[in-house]
Each structure stands twice: as structure tokens, then as C-alpha cells.
Amino acid sequence: MSPQTTGPETVGILGGGRMGAGIAHAFLLAGSRVTVVERDAASADAARQRIEESIRRSVERDPSLDARRIADRLTTGIDVAGFSDAALVVEAVPEDRNLKEQALGRAEAAMDPAAVLASNTSSISIDDLASARDHPERFLGLHFFNPVPASALVEIVHGTSTDAETTARARDWVNALGKTPIVVRDSPGFASSRLGVMLGLEAIRMLEEGVASAEDIDAAMTLGYRHPTGPLRTTDVVGLDVRLGIAEELERTLGERFAPPPLLRRMVAEGKLGRKSGEGFYVWNEER
Numbered sequence: 001m002s003p004q005t006t007g008p009e010t011v012g013i014l015g016g017g018r019m020g021a022g023i024a025h026a027f028l029l030a031g032s033r034v035t036v037v038e039r040d041a042a043s044a045d046a047a048r049q050r051i052e053e054s055i056r057r058s059v060e061r062d063p064s065l066d067a068r069r070i071a072d073r074l075t076t077g078i079d080v081a082g083f084s085d086a087a088l089v090v091e092a093v094p095e096d097r098n099l100k101e102q103a104l105g106r107a108e109a110a111m112d113p114a115a116v117l118a119s120n121t122s123s124i125s126i127d128d129l130a131s132a133r134d135h136p137e138r139f140l141g142l143h144f145f146n147p148v149p150a151s152a153l154v155e156i157v158h159g160t161s162t163d164a165e166t167t168a169r170a171r172d173w174v175n176a177l178g179k180t181p182i183v184v185r186d187s188p189g190f191a192s193s194r195l196g197v198m199l200g201l202e203a204i205r206m207l208e209e210g211v212a213s214a215e216d217i218d219a220a221m222t223l224g225y226r227h228p229t230g231p232l233r234t235t236d237v238v239g240l241d242v243r244l245g246i247a248e249e250l251e252r253t254l255g256e257r258f259a260p261p262p263l264l265r266r267m268v269a270e271g272k273l274g275r276k277s278g279e280g281f282y283v284w285n286e287e288r
Contacts, residue, residue, distance in 0.1 A: 007176035012083035016047025020092035022148025136161035236274035
């Protein structure tokens with residue numbers, strides 16, 4: 001681990017859904033003050049509840065944590081002006097190119113020019129997103145994994161214009177979260193999505209073709225290759241809609257080997273999105 005163990009003093013998160021809330025939770029536990037901005041008051045309130053529940057679960061696991069002190073460092077609202085003193089702002093809106101471009105523009109307009117801006121994209125080109133930035137040298141990808149509190153990895157995506165100091169600061173901040181950074185050059189799907197989605201898509205095709213059940217396909221990878229979870233259960237955790245969006249982006253940039261199987265499209269159209277909807281390749285009865 002880097003000797004730098006202090007996270008940014010202030011962090012802005014644009015988007016307080018599952019991923020944004022998880023990123024906020026990670027920085028709060030590392031001692032940062034965090035401002036989460038959502039599209040409306042109801043969504044901002046929901047984000048706060050989501051984050052406070054995550055803090056509560058952390059305190060249950062580690063009673064030495066003080067839930068009130070952690071929550072006191074959290075601000076939620078609807079105004080990006082709250083990002084004005086942030087050292088780092090992370091865009092964490094859904095994986096849609098137009099939505100991310102709009103969100104990044106809003107965030108950048110409110111930030112200190114010396115601050116770092118990051119996208120939590122899992123597949124969209126950082127160079128493409130950087131082309132509209134005022135300060136592309138202080139823009140990069142910070143790809144967190146779902147669920148953020150339990151994930152040990154953050155993928156730092158270094159664009160063509162990203163300067164070395166920005167990447168080094170991001171690496172130190174990830175270390176301060178107690179997670180492991182990997183640095184990859186901007187390329188379609190980076191490292192993790194490109195490999196993970198390819199495995200997931202092939203597993204879906206095998207299920208579609210009746211090769212084996214979802215449980216047996218997953219067991220082949222968990223027992224045969226020692227993967228912690230199988231590709232279909234992982235797809236449920238990530239979200240079938242998220243996987244579909246990434247596959248479509250990779251098909252556009254890398255070709256038809258990433259074409260989404262019809263089964264994946266059909267399940268998303270039916271609202272079977274995985275754990276967050278209660279059903280995907282498995283039935284999830286846990287509280288969502």
C-alpha cells in the first residue's frame with residue numbers, strides 16, 4: 001500500500017443510486033466530507049437513507065465506528081454548487097453516454113478548476129468523455145465495483161490527456177479507502193468490463209442454448225476455476241440492464257463478439273434485472 005493513507009478532505013458525488021451511495025460510503029469511512037447531489041429532493045432523501053443504512057451495517061461489523069460522526073460528514077441535496085470546495089468529484093449516474101456527458105458538464109461548471117473530476121463509467125471511453133472537458137488533464141475514470149463496500153478493487157482509467165499527477169493522486173485516494181487500485185489505459189471496456197462481460201455473455205448464451213442450468217454453469221466456474229461467484233450470479237448482482245448497456249457499448253467499439261444474447265435483451269425488457277428487481281437468473285428474496 002502507498003504510504004499516502006489520507007483521502008481527499010472533501011468529495012462530491014453526482015448520483016446517489018446504488019453505486020453513488022456505495023462510493024459515498026467508502027469515502028465517509030475513510031474520513032472525507034461527502035456531498036451527494038441528486039436530481040430532485042425525493043431522490044436526495046432516498047440517497048441519504050441508502051447511505052445511512054450502509055453506515056449502520058458497517059457499524060454492526062465494526063462497533064468501534066461512530067455512526068453519528070460518520071453521518072455528520074454527509075450532505076445530500078440537488079445543487080451542484082455544493083461541489084465548489086471538493087478536491088474530487090465522482091460522476092456516478094447510470095451507464096448512458098448522453099446522461100454522463102450532461103452530468104460531467106454540470107459537475108465541472110461548479111468545481112474548483114484544480115479539483116479532479118472522475119467518471120464511474122464501466123465501459124465508455126474516457127477520451128471520448130474528456131473531449132468536452134475544460135480540464136481533461138484532471139479527468140479520469142474511477143471504476144468502482146458493486147457492491148462498493150465489499151469490493152476490494154478500483155480500476156483507475158488513465159486517458160490520453162490525463163496527467164501523471166492526477167493518476168497518482170487517484171491511486172493514493174484509492175489506497176486510503178483500503179482498496180486496491182489498478183491503472184489501465186483507456187480502451188473499450190478497460191480491463192475488468194471487457195473480460196467480465198465476455199464471460200457473462202457466453203454464460204448467458206450457454207443457458208439460452210440449454211447447455212446447462214444457471215446453477216451448474218456457475219458451479220463450473222466457482223468449483224472448477226475457483227471464481228468467488230459464477231458469471232450468471234455476478235450478472236444478477238451487477239444488474240442485467242447494466243450488463244446490457246456495457247455489452248452494447250462494447251459491440252459498438254469492438255464488434256459482434258460482444259453482441260448481447262436475445263435472452264439478455266428479453267429479460268431486461270421483462271424487468272428481470274437481477275438482485276435489484278428481485279429476479280434475474282436467480283430469485284432474490286433479500287431486502288433490496
